[in-house]
Amino acid sequence: MKLKLIINGSESPEDYKLLRSTISTVASLRKTAVLRFTSERLVIVSTPSSSTLSSSVLHGDNGQLWCTIPKDVFSSYEVVSARDLNTITMECSCDVLQNIFKKYDKSINQGNDGDMTIKLQSMPEWNVSVSSNLESGKGTTAAKTNPVCALGVTFEEVINTNMDANAAVKAGGHGDANATKIISHSFKVPTKLLFRAQDAKIREPMINYTQLMMYRLPTPLGEWGRGFQSFIRRIERYSNVHNIKLSGKKFWQDDSNHSNDHELKIIVNELDWYLEICWNGPLDAMIQPQDRTQEPPASPAEQMAVDVEIDVEETRDQSLFIEESASIDDSHAETTVDANVKDKTVDQTNNESPSKHEVVIRSKDWKVCSKLYEAFEEIVLAISHDESCVFHCTLPRGNVEDEEGEHPREHGQVIYYMARVRKV
Amino acid sequence: MFDQTTLFSASTVHLEHITTALNCLTPFGMKDDVLIIIDKDGLSFARENNRVISIQLYLSKELFISYNYNPPNEDADFHTKLCVKINHILDGISIVSRDKDDVVECTLSYNGEGTPFVLIFEDSVITEKVEYSTYLVRDWDPTGLELEMDAITLECIMKGDVLYSALQDMKEVGCKECYLYARAAADGKHVFALISKGQLGLSKILLPSERSILEKLEVYHPLSHERLYDSPVIGFFDFATFDKMRSSAKIASKVLLRKDIHGLMSVNILSQTDDIIVSDAKKPRAVKNTSLPLSKDYPGIVIDISVLEKIRMDEVDISEIRFLMESGDKSLAPAYNPVDVPEQRKMATGAVALQQDESLLFDKRSASEGPAKGADEEYLPATNDIPLFF
Numbered sequence: 001m002k003l004k005l006i007i008n009g010s011e012s013p014e015d016y017k018l019l020r021s022t023i024s025t026v027a028s029l030r031k032t033a034v035l036r037f038t039s040e041r042l043v044i045v046s047t048p049s050s051s052t053l054s055s056s057v058l059h060g061d062n063g064q065l066w067c068t069i070p071k072d073v074f075s076s077y078e079v080v081s082a083r084d085l086n087t088i089t090m091e092c093s094c095d096v097l098q099n100i101f102k103k104y105d106k107s108i109n110q111g112n113d114g115d116m117t118i119k120l121q122s123m124p125e126w127n128v129s130v131s132s133n134l135e136s137g138k139g140t141t142a143a144k145t146n147p148v149c150a151l152g153v154t155f156e157e158v159i160n161t162n163m164d165a166n167a168a169v170k171a172g173g174h175g176d177a178n179a180t181k182i183i184s185h186s187f188k189v190p191t192k193l194l195f196r197a198q199d200a201k202i203r204e205p206m207i208n209y210t211q212l213m214m215y216r217l218p219t220p221l222g223e224w225g226r227g228f229q230s231f232i233r234r235i236e237r238y239s240n241v242h243n244i245k246l247s248g249k250k251f252w253q254d255d256s257n258h259s260n261d262h263e264l265k266i267i268v269n270e271l272d273w274y275l276e277i278c279w280n281g282p283l284d285a286m287i288q289p290q291d292r293t294q295e296p297p298a299s300p301a302e303q304m305a306v307d308v309e310i311d312v313e314e315t316r317d318q319s320l321f322i323e324e325s326a327s328i329d330d331s332h333a334e335t336t337v338d339a340n341v342k343d344k345t346v347d348q349t350n351n352e353s354p355s356k357h358e359v360v361i362r363s364k365d366w367k368v369c370s371k372l373y374e375a376f377e378e379i380v381l382a383i384s385h386d387e388s389c390v391f392h393c394t395l396p397r398g399n400v401e402d403e404e405g406e407h408p409r410e411h412g413q414v415i416y417y418m419a420r421v422r423k424v
Numbered sequence: 425m426f427d428q429t430t431l432f433s434a435s436t437v438h439l440e441h442i443t444t445a446l447n448c449l450t451p452f453g454m455k456d457d458v459l460i461i462i463d464k465d466g467l468s469f470a471r472e473n474n475r476v477i478s479i480q481l482y483l484s485k486e487l488f489i490s491y492n493y494n495p496p497n498e499d500a501d502f503h504t505k506l507c508v509k510i511n512h513i514l515d516g517i518s519i520v521s522r523d524k525d526d527v528v529e530c531t532l533s534y535n536g537e538g539t540p541f542v543l544i545f546e547d548s549v550i551t552e553k554v555e556y557s558t559y560l561v562r563d564w565d566p567t568g569l570e571l572e573m574d575a576i577t578l579e580c581i582m583k584g585d586v587l588y589s590a591l592q593d594m595k596e597v598g599c600k601e602c603y604l605y606a607r608a609a610a611d612g613k614h615v616f617a618l619i620s621k622g623q624l625g626l627s628k629i630l631l632p633s634e635r636s637i638l639e640k641l642e643v644y645h646p647l648s649h650e651r652l653y654d655s656p657v658i659g660f661f662d663f664a665t666f667d668k669m670r671s672s673a674k675i676a677s678k679v680l681l682r683k684d685i686h687g688l689m690s691v692n693i694l695s696q697t698d699d700i701i702v703s704d705a706k707k708p709r710a711v712k713n714t715s716l717p718l719s720k721d722y723p724g725i726v727i728d729i730s731v732l733e734k735i736r737m738d739e740v741d742i743s744e745i746r747f748l749m750e751s752g753d754k755s756l757a758p759a760y761n762p763v764d765v766p767e768q769r770k771m772a773t774g775a776v777a778l779q780q781d782e783s784l785l786f787d788k789r790s791a792s793e794g795p796a797k798g799a800d801e802e803y804l805p806a807t808n809d810i811p812l813f814f
Binding site for chain 1: 509511512515516518519526540547548549550551552553554555556557559
């Protein structure tokens, strides 16, 4: 097993920023994250099951964050392992990682241009202590303990030691006053390597596409970006808001008094007050899948939807649907029914006019979305009616030319899956 | 948006200004109901705490671009009352994260009993509507908190910022109870002081008597209404209650203080719009205010606060306060001179001429200290000179 990555914050600031903001977003959600290195990309996952590894069913109060960092973000990317696609999966503390990045940031901002090298190092002495602890504690299953390794992160910082005249004289009178010194920073981040079976359990959640509404949100840097940004953040000034309802609505032709075909609202319905924040700017929307034939299948979001569909067809793995913890049995049954009589459901939704997609999520999760919105370029919001909500952010990274001609580089992407908190 | 049949609707763009105004209500109970009284001239927000202190805040209709109040009858004094929680309204009004180049227009509306109080915020891309239930109306009962105009003993006008910094200082020294001391002087050198009583003992904050700060101070005889000079008016308040007016004083340009014989103090605060624009000018968002000036007729925020005195003071308290206030005056004969701050100050200044009567009080100690001090004084210049020669 071998892992060696190099990234340079001053030579490719955009790429570095992607990795950096991914780490800080993951750190804002949970204490630990799963890093899955494959020969093509690094996937960083924040999932509630990563620490317990008991079940892949999402609980109602937990979201999952999946971040993709293509390998060409790194100036050098070497991953070798015995598993398929050279997969190496590990779990580590986000805070430690984030602090290292902060130190590196500081060094870059002071004009340094050093590489940051990340290597996997075996730490036999750490594993001894872990297994012996376990043995003394439980006296069983030392073999099942995950091996602990270290992600060794190193970078060099060049500093100018501007010695003043007096100090130079005291130091012996010779030697130039403008000496440069190199500080070599080296960190070891403890990580827990995950077994193949554990790794297999961490799978990207799928959304129920039978009643799915997708909106391509205005680009943050575009004409409507600032407006949409304040739309997302308007809710934050209300204290004591725990849950919000996202509501997407399509108006049919006869409702011609609306300037838009679509309406996106944030709704809070509390005992003694009611709030509705409505976005009136442009909204690029599509209903999946019943409207798919009417729309040109050009956008990446559309492709994502198709991907989702294929996944569902292939796996039909009900355990991966986002479910509510409070009523697992109920909703589980519902989902199964949904899938079985899928065609029927589609028919039903076609008959329901005007189609409305609503989901209740935590306002805390929505706040994470507002931070993600600032950091990315293409954002898609998907609402699966009364089940889940997905905030899909992509960062295009220009084109690359090789012998096969020009083609776009793989996008950096962050997908935030939020389960509903309760029924609409 | 609203037709003429709506009982009340008004819209404004001066959200920062209203936020500033409503923030004055928060010390009176952040999560409590505030009574909103709507009439043809504007809105007033009223709240009363334990019949000890009350606040009324007026927002004149000139603050609104449009102001429609359609009472069911022609009575000019007709008004509508409703109750909403202070924090609810403040949360809604204070739009912080917003596009700075855009103007948010806010429409307030209410359509009588059983309907919610509605705020609608609109800018070019977002429409936000928030409805607050108005279940109960706790009626306004100002009994005991109304100033008796025929029995006023003190009337005083001062600058708001001076009162604010005095209150701020009192809070910082950990004031528990406070006294108000006011004395008019025939020569115009009035005295207005706030005295804090806390763990640190008594400490007085004397407000400058310049006309530019203390514009007017008059003390009246409660029955004959004649002006009195050199006769102090003393008030005694619980500081936690008294301090509730601090956030109002912060935005005040002028404060009118009046106190009647029954121990009620009424504080009228006027906050001129100019002041708001000036104080907001430090923040970048003030550009909005200058580009959309308020109507010239707008009188500013008007706040009325009434505070009741804590208890009747006994003679000991009064004499203590009088002593504290008058001990600084040179005109007073040092007939009564216990061990106290002013006493020590005199010793520290090191006058060789210790008064005769003091040595009577401190017979041996001061007698021995006096000469010693005198000797020190004589030697000091010499010792100071010595290092220069080395």
